[in-house]
Amino acid sequence: MEDKIRGTGGEEFTVSVEEFDALEGMHEFSGKYEKKKKRMLKAYQRRVCQSVWPAGWVKAAAMFLLAISTPVIMSVASGSEFFGRIWGTLGRENIESHEEILQDEEKGTSFLVTYPKREYTDEGLEKAEELMGEGVSYKSLVKEIGDTRLTVLGAAYDGNAAVVEFTLEREGGITGVLYGQLYNESKGAWFTEDAPFRLSFKDCSENIFVDLDKSTKEMLYCYAYLVTDLSDQRAGIPMEIYRRQDEGTDGEQQTDTVLIPIQGQAEKKQYVNADGGILDLSPMSMDIDCKVGLGLSQEQAYDPWYVYYAAVNYKDGKVYVVHEHGIEGLHSCEVDIDNTSYACGTQDNHMVFVFNRLVDNGDVESVVVNKTVYELK
Numbered sequence: 079m080e081d082k083i084r085g086t087g088g089e090e091f092t093v094s095v096e097e098f099d100a101l102e103g104m105h106e107f108s109g110k111y112e113k114k115k116k117r118m119l120k121a122y123q124r125r126v127c128q129s130v131w132p133a134g135w136v137k138a139a140a141m142f143l144l145a146i147s148t149p150v151i152m153s154v155a156s157g158s159e160f161f162g163r164i165w166g167t168l169g170r171e172n173i174e175s176h177e178e179i180l181q182d183e184e185k186g187t188s189f190l191v192t193y194p195k196r197e198y199t200d201e202g203l204e205k206a207e208e209l210m211g212e213g214v215s216y217k218s219l220v221k222e223i224g225d226t227r228l229t230v231l232g233a234a235y236d237g238n239a240a241v242v243e244f245t246l247e248r249e250g251g252i253t254g255v256l257y258g259q260l261y262n263e264s265k266g267a268w269f270t271e272d273a274p275f276r277l278s279f280k281d282c283s284e285n286i287f288v289d290l291d292k293s294t295k296e297m298l299y300c301y302a303y304l305v306t307d308l309s310d311q312r313a314g315i316p317m318e319i320y321r322r323q324d325e326g327t328d329g330e331q332q333t334d335t336v337l338i339p340i341q342g343q344a345e346k347k348q349y350v351n352a353d354g355g356i357l358d359l360s361p362m363s364m365d366i367d368c369k370v371g372l373g374l375s376q377e378q379a380y381d382p383w384y385v386y387y388a389a390v391n392y393k394d395g396k397v398y399v400v401h402e403h404g405i406e407g408l409h410s411c412e413v414d415i416d417n418t419s420y421a422c423g424t425q426d427n428h429m430v431f432v433f434n435r436l437v438d439n440g441d442v443e444s445v446v447v448n449k450t451v452y453e454l455k
Contacts, residue, residue: 160216160232161206164241164301165362165436169291170198175413178260193263194403194414202361202436209361209436210234212342221336223275223319226252230336233315236344239363239432240282240304240315241419247297255298257288266420267300273322280316280335282306285420303420305430314338347439349452357445357452361436364388364400364445366429371450382423386448387411388431393443400431409448 162168173196180189202209219230226248234241246252254273261267266285269276278284282304289299308315314337323329346360355371357364366372366388368379378384386409390398402415420432445452 160214160243161203161436162200163289163292163299164234164243165206165434166200166203167198169289169299172197173263191264192414193260194416196263196415196434197417199435202438205438206436209438210344213340213344213360213362215340217339219336219338221319221334224321225249226275228277228336230317230338233338233340234344234362235308235315235340235342236346236360236362238305238307238346238358238360238365238430239420240302240306240308240340241362241432242279242302242304242315242317242338244300244302245297246300249296251295252298255288257286257290257298259290262287262290266303275319275321275333276330278318278320279304279306280318281308282315283420283422287419301419303432305420305422305424305432314340345439348455349445350455351447351450351452355450355452356455357447359390359437359439359442359445361438362433364390364431364433366431366447367427368423368429369427372448373450376427379427380423382421382429384448385429387446389446390437390442391444391446392441394441398435398437400433 159168173193175195176193178191178193180191181187182189207214213236214232214234216232218232221228226246229245229247231243231245233243246255254270254275255267256270257267267288279302283306285303287301287303289301292299304315306315317336317338318332319334319336320330321333323331344360344362346358346365349357349359351357351371353371355369356367359365366385368374368385369376372379372385374384383405385401386405387402388400389402390400392398398417399415400417401421402411403409404411404414417434418431419434421430423429442454444454
């Protein structure tokens, strides 16, 4: 995806969708790139995301338990709706590429943001249980955070990515969460700077999609799409809870960590290019080693912007275009496409795409990244 930002004063600059990811300092780009990124983030976050979580909120080193009930874990029955809302069309509609003008009231400027085309499908859902295997857990977990109830309904994991389905419920309405259609199309929901608490998935980069079709004022249905590599998958996915300190202070404290149960991981298969570069493909994600076989310099391999095309080619001739964006002088396309639920570069020069649909490895002929073909190892 390419975001074009133009100020009313005539200033214009272009950055990739990956530049908006809250990677918490994982990447070390060039000084020129980082300066451009910071300028863009400052303008973009002020109006679109407000702020992810303010710099003044300092994580306390010590953890202490909330004076609330211990998490309750129970088993719940699996169902097609779980898969349909994570990887299908439930709560989602196809989106054509469109432009939105965003206002910066402080500066009196406006910004033109181009959102990519997205398509959803129910293909593969009939085989979801088979494809995901032990990669899905339906153990429900309930936790009270002040006057808000957190309920984890299920999770999926494949070793490189994860999805967590959860709800937030509060009588009188949920406070402190920014969400909506354009948030779903960009970087997901955010906790505001005055939110009574926030949730963070430890050692993960994340994008929270709020199901606007199913959510109400008092209950939000959320799907956190994560890029992660759990060191001990048996322990579960750690969700950290941070709460604001006393009113009038500019700090927060980590008050608890909840382990979201997982029972295993979905099967991955390795694909290789002519130079031996590895790509891991599971039903829910694609992990690309950008260092080998893509013809990228060391700095380019560290920059997700240079993965401009990724597609899965099926044996029957169908193509699942996972992601595509234009780069002047390198790659052109009629429209930017982002058929992912999340995309994120990692500190070891990998690029991970979390799919917005399920992929059957048994039907895959090859995978193409930029102009490089990967075949089953």
